[in-house]
Amino acid sequence: MSSSSSSSSPSCPKKMITLKSSDGETFEIEEIAALQSKTLESMIDENCASTPVPLPNITGKILAKVVEYCTKHAEVGADAESLRAWDAEFVSVDHPTLFDYILAANFLEIPTLLNLACQSVADMVKGKTPDEIHKIFNIKSTFTPEEEEELRRENQWAFD
Amino acid sequence: MPALVNYGGEDQFFGGGSLCTSSIDLDRLYSMGSSMDIYCPPHKRARVCGPYAVSSYEYEGEHLSSIEELPDECLFEIFRRLPSGRERSSCACVSKHWLFLLSSMRRTEISGEVDNSAKEDKEMKTSPSGDVEMVSCDASGGLEGDGYLTRCLEGKKATDVRLAAVAVGTNGRGGLGKLSIRGTRSTRGVTNIGISAIARGCPSLRTLSLWNPSSIGDDGLVEIAKECCLLEKLDLSHCPFVSNKGLIAIAENCRDLISLNIESCPKIGNEGLEAIGRCCPRLQSISIKDCPLVGDHGVASLVSSASSVLSKIKLQGLNITDFSLAVIGHFGLAVTSLVLGGLRNASEKGFWVMGNAQGLKKVSTLTVASCHGITDVSLGAIGKGCTNLKQMCLRKCHFVSDSGLITFARAASSLENLQVEELDRISLGGVIGVISNREMKLKSLSIAKCMGIKDLLQGSLMLSSCTSLRSLSIQNCPGFGSASLAMVGKLCPHLEHIDLTGLCGITDAGLSPLLENSEAGLVKVNLSNCLNITDEAVSTLVRLHGGTLELLNLDGCRKVTDASLVAITDNCLLLNDLDMSKCSITDSGVSVLSSAGHLNLQVLSLAGCSMVSSKSVPFLKKLAGSLIGLNLQHCRSISSSMVELLAESLWRCDILS
Numbered sequence: 001m002s003s004s005s006s007s008s009s010p011s012c013p014k015k016m017i018t019l020k021s022s023d024g025e026t027f028e029i030e031e032i033a034a035l036q037s038k039t040l041e042s043m044i045d046e047n048c049a050s051t052p053v054p055l056p057n058i059t060g061k062i063l064a065k066v067v068e069y070c071t072k073h074a075e076v077g078a079d080a081e082s083l084r085a086w087d088a089e090f091v092s093v094d095h096p097t098l099f100d101y102i103l104a105a106n107f108l109e110i111p112t113l114l115n116l117a118c119q120s121v122a123d124m125v126k127g128k129t130p131d132e133i134h135k136i137f138n139i140k141s142t143f144t145p146e147e148e149e150e151l152r153r154e155n156q157w158a159f160d
Numbered sequence: 161m162p163a164l165v166n167y168g169g170e171d172q173f174f175g176g177g178s179l180c181t182s183s184i185d186l187d188r189l190y191s192m193g194s195s196m197d198i199y200c201p202p203h204k205r206a207r208v209c210g211p212y213a214v215s216s217y218e219y220e221g222e223h224l225s226s227i228e229e230l231p232d233e234c235l236f237e238i239f240r241r242l243p244s245g246r247e248r249s250s251c252a253c254v255s256k257h258w259l260f261l262l263s264s265m266r267r268t269e270i271s272g273e274v275d276n277s278a279k280e281d282k283e284m285k286t287s288p289s290g291d292v293e294m295v296s297c298d299a300s301g302g303l304e305g306d307g308y309l310t311r312c313l314e315g316k317k318a319t320d321v322r323l324a325a326v327a328v329g330t331n332g333r334g335g336l337g338k339l340s341i342r343g344t345r346s347t348r349g350v351t352n353i354g355i356s357a358i359a360r361g362c363p364s365l366r367t368l369s370l371w372n373p374s375s376i377g378d379d380g381l382v383e384i385a386k387e388c389c390l391l392e393k394l395d396l397s398h399c400p401f402v403s404n405k406g407l408i409a410i411a412e413n414c415r416d417l418i419s420l421n422i423e424s425c426p427k428i429g430n431e432g433l434e435a436i437g438r439c440c441p442r443l444q445s446i447s448i449k450d451c452p453l454v455g456d457h458g459v460a461s462l463v464s465s466a467s468s469v470l471s472k473i474k475l476q477g478l479n480i481t482d483f484s485l486a487v488i489g490h491f492g493l494a495v496t497s498l499v500l501g502g503l504r505n506a507s508e509k510g511f512w513v514m515g516n517a518q519g520l521k522k523v524s525t526l527t528v529a530s531c532h533g534i535t536d537v538s539l540g541a542i543g544k545g546c547t548n549l550k551q552m553c554l555r556k557c558h559f560v561s562d563s564g565l566i567t568f569a570r571a572a573s574s575l576e577n578l579q580v581e582e583l584d585r586i587s588l589g590g591v592i593g594v595i596s597n598r599e600m601k602l603k604s605l606s607i608a609k610c611m612g613i614k615d616l617l618q619g620s621l622m623l624s625s626c627t628s629l630r631s632l633s634i635q636n637c638p639g640f641g642s643a644s645l646a647m648v649g650k651l652c653p654h655l656e657h658i659d660l661t662g663l664c665g666i667t668d669a670g671l672s673p674l675l676e677n678s679e680a681g682l683v684k685v686n687l688s689n690c691l692n693i694t695d696e697a698v699s700t701l702v703r704l705h706g707g708t709l710e711l712l713n714l715d716g717c718r719k720v721t722d723a724s725l726v727a728i729t730d731n732c733l734l735l736n737d738l739d740m741s742k743c744s745i746t747d748s749g750v751s752v753l754s755s756a757g758h759l760n761l762q763v764l765s766l767a768g769c770s771m772v773s774s775k776s777v778p779f780l781k782k783l784a785g786s787l788i789g790l791n792l793q794h795c796r797s798i799s800s801s802m803v804e805l806l807a808e809s810l811w812r813c814d815i816l817s
Contacts, residue, residue, distance in 0.1 A: 096224035102234050103225065114237060121227075122241035130253035137227045142256045143321070150322045151259070154329035155249035 017044065018052040019067070025060035026052055029067045033074035038109035057107055062100045065090075069113055091120040095137065129159055235261055240270055245332035252328040256321070263324035263357035266387065267331065307337030307364035307390070313350070314342040318373070323354030327361025336362035340369040349373060355380035359387040369395035381406030385413040392416055397423040407432030411439040419445040429453030430461075437465035447474035447499075454478050460487040467491040471522075476501035482510025482533075489517030489545070496522050501529040501555075508535045515541030524548050524574075529555035536564025543571030551577040558583070562590030569594045569602070579606040586610045588617055588644050595626045595651050604631040606659075614639035615665070617647070625651050630680075633659035642670025649674025656708075659686040666690055668697040675700050681708030688715035688739070698724040706731030715741040715765070722749030729756040736760055741767040741791070747775040754779035765791035767816075773797035781809045792817045 015031040017040070034040040034049075043049045055063060072078075072086060091098060098117055105114035125133060134141060143151065152159060230238075239262055242248050248270075252259045309330050313322055318341050330336040339358060343349045350373050358365065359380075365388040370376060381402055384391070391414040396402055402425055410417070411432070417440040422428055428451050436443065443466045448454055459480050463470065464487055471494050475484075485506055492498070498520070500506075511533045514520070523546045528534050534557040543549070549572045554560065560583050569575060578594065580586065591607060607613070629652045634640055645666050650673050658674070660666060671693065675682070682705040687693050698720060702709065709732055714720050720743040728735065729752050738753075738761060750772060753759075761783055766772050772795055780790070790806075790813050792798060803817045 096226070099225040099227055099230055102230060102237075106231070106234050106237075115241075118234070118237040119241045121238045122243065122247070125247050125251060126243050128247075128250055130250050133250060133254050139226075139228060139255055141254065143253075147256075147319070147321045148253075150317065150319070151253045151325045154322070154325040155253055157246050157333075158249035158253055 017049045019063060020052045020054045021058055021060040021063040022056045023060050025063070027060075027063055027067050029070060030074065033067070033070040036070045036073060036110050036112065038111075040108065055107075058104045059100070062097070062104050065097075065101070066104050066108070066110070066113070070110065073112060087116055091116060232261055236265070236269075239265060248331070249329055252325060259321065259324050259328070260353070260357065263327040263361055266360045267363055306335035307362075307366050308334040309336050310338040310340075311336060312340040312342070315344050318343045318350050319348070320351055320354035320357070323350060324357040327357040331361050335364040337364060338367040338369075339365060340367075341371065341373055343370075343372045343374050349375065351375045352377060352380035352383070356383040359383040363387050364390060366390055367393040367395075369393075369397075370399055371395075371397040373399060375401060377401030378403055378406035378409075382409040385409035389413055390416060393419040393421075395419075395421040396425055396428075397421070399425045400427070403427035404429055404432040404435075408435040411435035415440060416442055418442055421445075421447045422451060423447075423449040425451055427453065430455055430458030433458030434461040437462035441466070442469060444469055445472035446470065447472070448476070448478060449474070450477040452479065454480070456480050456483045459484040463487050464491045467493050469494055471495055472497045474499040475503070476529075478503065479505055481505045482507055482513065485510035485514040485533075486517065488520070489514035490519045492520050492523070494522060495520060497525040498523050499527040499529075500531060501527070503531050503533065506531060506533045508533050508538045511535075511538035512541045514538075515543070515545035518545055520546050522548055525551045527553040527555070528557060529553075531557055532559060535559040536561055536567065539564045539568045540571060543568040546572065548574055550574055551579075553579040553581075554583060555581040556583075558585065561585045562587055562593060565590045566593035569600065570597060573599075573601070575600070575602055577604040577606075578602060579608075580610065581606075581608040583610050584612045587612050587614065588640075588647070591644075592617070592623065592647060592651070595629060595648065596623050597626060598624045600626060601628050602626065603628055604633075605629060606631075606633040606635075607637060608633070608635040610637050611639065613637045613644065615641040615643040623651060625653055627654055630654060631657040631659075633657075633661075634663060635659060636662035638662075638665065641665035642667045645670040646673045649677055653677050654680045656680055656682060657684040658682060659684075660690055661686055662689045664689065664691045667692045668694055668700075671697045672700055675704050678705065681705050683708050684711040685709065686711070686713040687717060688713050690717055692719070693717045694719040695721055695723040695727070699727040702727050702731040707733055710734050711737040713737075713739040714743055715739050715767075717743055720744065722746055722752070725749035725753050729753055729759070733758060734760075736762040736786075738763070739765040739791075740769065741765045743769060744771065745769055746771040747773055747779070750776040751779045754782040760786045762786055763789040766795060767791045767793040768795070770794075770796045774799060774802040777802050777806050780806060784810045784813070787813045789813065790815045 016028045017031055017034050019027045019029060021027070031044060031049075034044065040049065040053070043053065058066070069090060073083070091101070093101075098121060101113060101117040102121070104110075105117060124136065128136065130141075133139070141148075227235075235258070239248065239251060242251065248262055252262045311326050311330075313319075326336060326339075336358070339362075341350055352375070355376055356379075360383070365384070368384065368388075368391060376399060378401070382405070385406075386409070391410070394410060394414075394417065404427070407428055408431065412435065417436070420436060420443065430453070433448075433454065434457065436446075438461070446462065448459075455478075459475065459478070460483060463473070463484075470492070473488065473492065473495055476499065480503060485500075485503075488495070488498070511531070515538065526542070526546060526549055534554070536559070539554075539560055552568075552572065552575060562585070565580070565583070565586060569578065586607075591613065594602070595605065632648070632652060632655055634648075640663050642665065645660070645663070646669070649671075652674070655674070655678050675697075682701070685701060685705075693714070698714070701712075712728070712732075712735060714724070720740070722745050724743075725740070725745060726749070728738070745766070750766070753761075764783065764787060774797065777798070780787075787810060790810065792803060793816050795817070798817075800817065803815065807813075807815050
């Protein structure tokens with residue numbers, strides 16, 4: 001709960017900031033990793049990150065993963081191939097979690113995570129018909145039968 | 161909820177961000193929400209606590225986020241990354257919310273579009289849908305190589321959903337080039353939202369036509385102007401909510417506009433037209449009808465700015481005055497076609513100046529209707545000034561008299577086609593005077609509903625034949641009788657087409673001078689409703705002109721009997737269109753007609769011939785070889801079962817019954 005400048009190894013003191021989730025859990029993240037979030041970056045610039053930053057929109061479970069993501073991506077010397085594989089692993093989660101990633105990435109303004117998660121959702125849709133999409137995401141259609149007909153006519157290839 | 165934490169001693173609200181690029185116009189997402197039932201959560205997430213309730217994110221038991229809870233900006237980011245147009249189409253069919261969000265995406269906001277569409281090309285060609293023209297679209301050519309598709313939405317089917325579907329569906333599959341919306345007032349119809357979807361999704365739109373759209377206004381047109389810069393033709397008819405603002409936006413952004421057509425738009429006025437004139441150097445055709453706010457300023461500035469390419473001008477039912485006519489006369493250097501109708505505020509002086517200004521040298525087609533400013537004097541000036549005039553149409557100009565018409569016809573030396581309708585002061589003298597001109601090039605003369613023409617010739621005239629006239633049409637002039645026809649007939653030796661519809665006064669004696677005098681050979685003869693024509697005239701006609709006659713129309717000639725059919729069969733070689741509706745013909749006449757092996761009759765009408773019975777059916781079957789159209793309406797003596805039998809034999813023929 002205490003603020004920055006932790007006691008770390010004598011060689012290079014890493015600056016940490018603390019994030020607090022909606023359910024009260026706290027997480028520490030290196031400042032370098034936190035810079036991937038534009039929101040956190042501007043806070044750091046304005047010296048507001050010395051006390052724990054409350055994130056009332058993000059649960060602990062998700063925040064933990066986000067911290068993990070940022071930390072991983074802040075590592076130097078990671079080769080692109082293995083990072084890609086790690087990313088693929090990261091988004092192999094159920095849909096609700098994936099959407100939570102998107103919401104968190106949107107809120108914290110983390111472009112890489114947003115791109116990753118959104119692309120992952122977009123890829124789920126590939127080759128699917130509208131009915132299949134309804135099922136995958138559990139969405140209700142709000143069209144009347146006439147509107148369905150019109151849509152089908154204009155977008156026939158989606159139904160093939 | 162956590163308490164507000166002061167950072168660094170300053171009270172500042174630190175709003176959480178939205179990562180989406182600023183090009184999203186969040187306003188449009190708000191505006192969508194108001195009119196339809198889509199979930200529209202708050203867009204900006206302030207990290208400050210307050211009484212706001214974002215309850216979905218509170219940890220209450222096991223709450224699972226669903227895709228429905230993602231804010232529009234996140235859905236947008238997902239949709240941007242969809243692999244191809246096909247996936248976008250699929251997503252568009254999922255829910256209204258997704259449809260309208262997808263349709264609001266501009267092509268430039270979709271990433272990876274250009275790379276994918278080359279692969280899409282090959283998929284496109286095998287797509288089976290019927291009403292889409294699948295031509296390979298050159299993705300690398302950008303917008304210019306696009307815009308192959310046409311859509312026309314009518315009546316109840318003209319809805320925002322359909323437009324959004326079109327916007328998504330035509331993208332990447334050829335692109336929408338032409339859109340027509342024919343709305344009706346009673347249904348809710350198309351609104352600005354649908355039009356905005358089209359604007360964003362179809363930047364290659366070239367032709368837009370809006371008739372009676374129930375609630376499209378300036379906002380929709382402004383969107384079109386911003387996105388569809390290649391727009392070439394715009395047609396607005398009965399758009400009560402479109403005002404100058406929309407038209408000015410179009411003018412300033414669609415610099416390639418070629419054709420503009422505005423009808424019954426009560427809010428469009430001079431400023432809009434002035435902007436068009438100023439900004440659209442390529443405008444070739446302008447038509448404005450029944451717009452009460454349009455006046456001299458707009459028309460004059462438009463005509464004078466665009467004088468180098470503007471070739472078609474149509475102004476009808478407007479409050480313009482002599483000033484506009486003068487401007488047209490001076491600046492209409494490129495005008496080839498001019499239509500002026502219902503100009504209540506234009507007087508003789510305006511038309512006179514227009515003719516005398518010597519600017520309308522290229523006009524080849526001129527139509528003037530319901531203008532009291534057309535008098536003998538102004539008509540004469542027009543005749544002199546429009547040296548290239550080939551086709552002239554005068555309707556309902558009640559101040560034109562015989563001498564005016566004759567002077568005009570003499571002055572307009574290039575005139576080939578003259579049509580006059582409802583000129584009540586014209587008499588037979590005028591008609592004769594027009595025809596009787598050896599130097600004339602007139603090929604076609606048409607006179608309709610001129611009630612002033614009677615069988616009286618006042619004064620003596622120098623009569624000379626007109627060798628150039630090929631087509632003469634005198635319709636529904638009840639006073640034009642046999643004497644008039646005889647006189648006219650003697651003056652036109654080279655007629656090929658005659659149309660005497662509705663001249664109930666003419667008799668066989670009146671027709672024969674014309675028939676006898678015709679050296680060239682008549683090709684098309686229309687005598688419908690000439691009630692007094694009998695077999696004798698028909699026999700004379702086919703005897704003299706059977707070698708050239710192709711069309712003969714005797715609709716309503718009750719006195720014509722089987723004898724005419726005998727004569728036709730004996731004499732006509734080339735006849736392919738015969739109309740004997742309401743004539744007094746019987747089965748024996750039909751049998752004679754059908755036995756003519758040399759006749760290649762293509763169209764035959766026996767409508768209303770009550771004496772033609774089912775016995776004629778076998779005779780009609782003989783005509784199966786050439787007949788493509790047969791009219792048996794109101795033939796009371798032929799039963800419908802016989803007609804069906806006939807239809808089986810004449811399977812190539814279109815039968816009306």
